Amino acid sequence: MVERNLYVDNVFLMGGDVEQLRQWCDRLCGIFDENKMHVREFLADEPSITQGLLAERVLPRKETKTLGLWWDPVADTYTVRFATGGELVERLAS
Numbered sequence: 644m645v646e647r648n649l650y651v652d653n654v655f656l657m658g659g660d661v662e663q664l665r666q667w668c669d670r671l672c673g674i675f676d677e678n679k680m681h682v683r684e685f686l687a688d689e690p691s692i693t694q695g696l697l698a699e700r701v702l703p704r705k706e707t708k709t710l711g712l713w714w715d716p717v718a719d720t721y722t723v724r725f726a727t728g729g730e731l732v733e734r735l736a737s
Contacts, residue, residue, distance in 0.1 A: 686707060
């Protein structure tokens with residue numbers, strides 16, 4: 644399960660069944676806990692998926708950046724943001 648859904652330090656679980664996704668989250672926590680690794684920052688478009696997880700493992704349901712894109716879990720949309728000219732110059736200067 645983990646190997647097929649791992650990208651750098653992110654694990655993406657996708658599916659259509661809420662109960663199955665909840666089970667995968669629980670299983671994923673178990674796998675990482677057994678290996679003394681801390682899995683955190685769960686975020687889902689459906690709030691019931693993360694119910695039952697420890698509060699410190701769940702992110703607030705607000706827009707967050709993942710893999711260079713902004714994801715809004717409430718609307719379940721991705722946004723690409725481009726730097727303005729001034730922002731780009733500021734970044735290059737720092």
